[in-house]
Amino acid sequence: xxxxxxxxxxxxLAGHADYFVSDRVSVGPLAQxxxxxxxxxxxxxxxxxxxxPLPGFARTSVVLQxxxxxxxxxxxxxxxxxxxxFTSFLIPVGVGVDYALTPRxxxxxxxxxxxxxxxxxxxxxxxxxDLHTNVMPAFYLGVRF
Numbered sequence: 199x200x201x202x203x204x205x206x207x208x209x210x211l212a213g214h215a216d217y218f219v220s221d222r223v224s225v226g227p228l229a230q231x232x233x234x235x236x237x238x239x240x241x242x243x244x245x246x247x248x249x250x251p252l253p254g255f256a257r258t259s260v261v262l263q264x265x266x267x268x269x270x271x272x273x274x275x276x277x278x279x280x281x282x283x284f285t286s287f288l289i290p291v292g293v294g295v296d297y298a299l300t301p302r303x304x305x306x307x308x309x310x311x312x313x314x315x316x317x318x319x320x321x322x323x324x325x326x327x328d329l330h331t332n333v334m335p336a337f338y339l340g341v342r343f
Contacts, residue, residue: 199232199336202239203273203284203317208232212308212338214245222249228265228290230312230336236274239334241288241312243267249296257298261308264291269314275327280320289313296342304342311335 199210210232216224223246230241245265252258269288274281294308312334320327 199230199239199312199334201331201334202232202237203271203275203331208237208239209234210239210336210338212310212336212340216247222251223247224249228263228267230269230290230310237272239269239271241267241269241290243288243290245290259296259298261294261296261306262292263294263308263310265289269312269316271316273317275320280322280327282318282320284317286314286316302343306338306340306342308338308340309335310338 200207202208210230212230214228215226217226218224225246228243228245232239243265244267245263247261247263250260252260267288269286271284290310290312292308292310294306296304296306298304314334315332317330319330
């Protein structure tokens with residue numbers, strides 16, 4: 199996950215549960231977590247996903263998704279020496295690829311753009327520090343079972 203409020207790229211984990219309402223549409227929660235070093239981010243959203251099978255590529259689908267939720271962050275910024283907690287809305291939208299190894303096991307790759315209004319500008323010793331972000335892109339590799 200990149201462009202977090204302290205400007206760093208963070209190692210992240212994501213997990214989701216899909217309930218298929220039709221052959222190509224699923225709904226369910228998406229949880230995202232990034233927490234390396236002295237910072238953490240946790241986002242939870244309700245997602246809708248559309249599964250589009252690629253013609254000519256057996257067992258491969260493109261997955262379009264979007265959702266709405268919230269994100270919570272605890273940021274300790276080393277440049278400004280400030281510590282703060284932030285909460286904001288979260289709108290994750292993205293695209294992914296799902297390749298079925300077996301009927302019950304798939305490899306996945308998802309690119310998400312997390313839209314938010316997380317953080318704020320801090321002023322320390324007369325200097326301004328931008329701890330605000332509107333867009334946090336994320337890339338996840340995984341397994342679906």
